[in-house]
Amino acid sequence: MRTMSVTSANVSEKLTVAGEAAAPFEDVWRAIWNQPHVPASTLELCRLDLARLHHAEAELALRMPLRQGLPEAKIESLLRQNWMKDPAFSETERAVLNFTEWYHASPQSIPDDVAGEVIARLGQSGYVALIEALGFIDGRIRVALIYSRMQD
Amino acid sequence: MGAVARVQAPQGSTGDPIRDSALGLVIETVEQIASLNRHAWRSSPVRASLLEIVRLRNARTVNCQFCKSVRYDVARRDGLTESKVDQIRDGYQESGLSGEEKLAIAFADAYLFDPQGVTAELASRLKQHFTPAQLAHLAIALVAFNATSRCAVSIGGMPENLPVTEISAP
Numbered sequence: 001m002r003t004m005s006v007t008s009a010n011v012s013e014k015l016t017v018a019g020e021a022a023a024p025f026e027d028v029w030r031a032i033w034n035q036p037h038v039p040a041s042t043l044e045l046c047r048l049d050l051a052r053l054h055h056a057e058a059e060l061a062l063r064m065p066l067r068q069g070l071p072e073a074k075i076e077s078l079l080r081q082n083w084m085k086d087p088a089f090s091e092t093e094r095a096v097l098n099f100t101e102w103y104h105a106s107p108q109s110i111p112d113d114v115a116g117e118v119i120a121r122l123g124q125s126g127y128v129a130l131i132e133a134l135g136f137i138d139g140r141i142r143v144a145l146i147y148s149r150m151q152d
Numbered sequence: 153m154g155a156v157a158r159v160q161a162p163q164g165s166t167g168d169p170i171r172d173s174a175l176g177l178v179i180e181t182v183e184q185i186a187s188l189n190r191h192a193w194r195s196s197p198v199r200a201s202l203l204e205i206v207r208l209r210n211a212r213t214v215n216c217q218f219c220k221s222v223r224y225d226v227a228r229r230d231g232l233t234e235s236k237v238d239q240i241r242d243g244y245q246e247s248g249l250s251g252e253e254k255l256a257i258a259f260a261d262a263y264l265f266d267p268q269g270v271t272a273e274l275a276s277r278l279k280q281h282f283t284p285a286q287l288a289h290l291a292i293a294l295v296a297f298n299a300t301s302r303c304a305v306s307i308g309g310m311p312e313n314l315p316v317t318e319i320s321a322p
Contacts, residue, residue, distance in 0.1 A: 103306065138302075149267075
C-alpha cells in the first residue's frame with residue numbers, strides 16, 4: 001500500500017480529525033502566506049531552507065503556488081547554501097535567510113544585529129510577520145515529519 | 153535573547169494577551185492566531201491538564217519566561233498542581249506523572265527535539281492511547297504553543313524571572 005508524502009501544505013488532511021481547531025489552524029496558514037509585509041517568495045525561500053535543515057525530503061520536493069514564481073535555479077542555489085554570495089538573492093532575502101537559520105537553531109540565540117538587519121529592511125510589522133510565519137512553517141514541517149513516521 | 157524588546161506592542165489593551173502583544177502589529181494575522189489559541193483551549197478533545205503539561209514542556213524547552221510563568225485556570229481545575237508542574241522536566245520518565253502524562257510529554261519531545269526520530273514503538277503507544285482526534289489536536293496545539301512562544305523569545309525584552317500567574321483560558 002502506498003503512503004502519502006506528508007508536507008507542511010497537506011498535513012492539514014491528517015489534522016482535520018481534530019475537529020473545531022482544524023479550521024482556525026488553516027486560517028493561520030492562509031493568513032501568513034497572504035500578509036503584505038513579507039513577500040510569499042521570500043517565505044518560500046525560508047520554508048525550503050527550514051526543510052533543508054530538517055532533512056525533510058518530501059518538504060524539499062514541494063513548491064508552494066506563488067503569484068510570482070521563484071526560479072528553480074535560485075532554489076538550487078539556496079539548497080547548495082550559496083545564498084550568501086549569489087547575486088540572485090537580494091539583501092533583504094539574505095537578511096531573512098540568515099535570521100531563519102539562527103531561528104532554527106534557537107530563537108534565544110538570535111543576535112541583536114541579525115534581528116536588527118531584518119527590522120531595518122522589513123520594519124517592525126515585517127519582523128513580526130516573519131517570526132509568525134517561521135513559527136507556523138517550522139511547526140507544520142515538524143508535524144508532517146511526525147505523521148510521516150507514524151504512517152510507516 | 154535581547155534584554156530590550158526589539159519591537160513595541162501596539163498601544164491600547166483588549167485584554168487578550170495575543171492581541172495586546174507585538175503580534176498585534178500584524179493586523180492581517182493576529183485575529184487568526186488569537187482564534188487558534190482560543191480553539192486550542194475551548195475545543196479540545198484532550199483534557200486541559202494534559203494540554204497544559206504539553207504547553208509547559210514547550211515553554212521550558214523554548215525558555216519563554218512569559219509562557220513558563222502562566223497557568224491556565226482550566227488546567228488547574230482539571231487537577232494540574234504545582235507538584236506536577238515541577239515534574240515536567242528532564243527525567244520525567246521516572247517521575248510520579250501518570251502514564252498518559254508521560255506519553256503526552258514524549259509526543260511533545262518528538263515534536264521539539266527530533267520529529268524524524270519517532271520510533272515505531274512510540275508511534276504504536278500514541279495510537280493505542282490517543283484517538284486520532286486527540287493526537288491531531290495535540291499536534292495543532294503544539295504548533296500554536298511553539299510558534300507563539302518562539303515569537304515571544306524572538307521579540308525579546310523578557311524579564312529573567314516572573315511569578316507564577318493564573319490566567320483564564322481565552
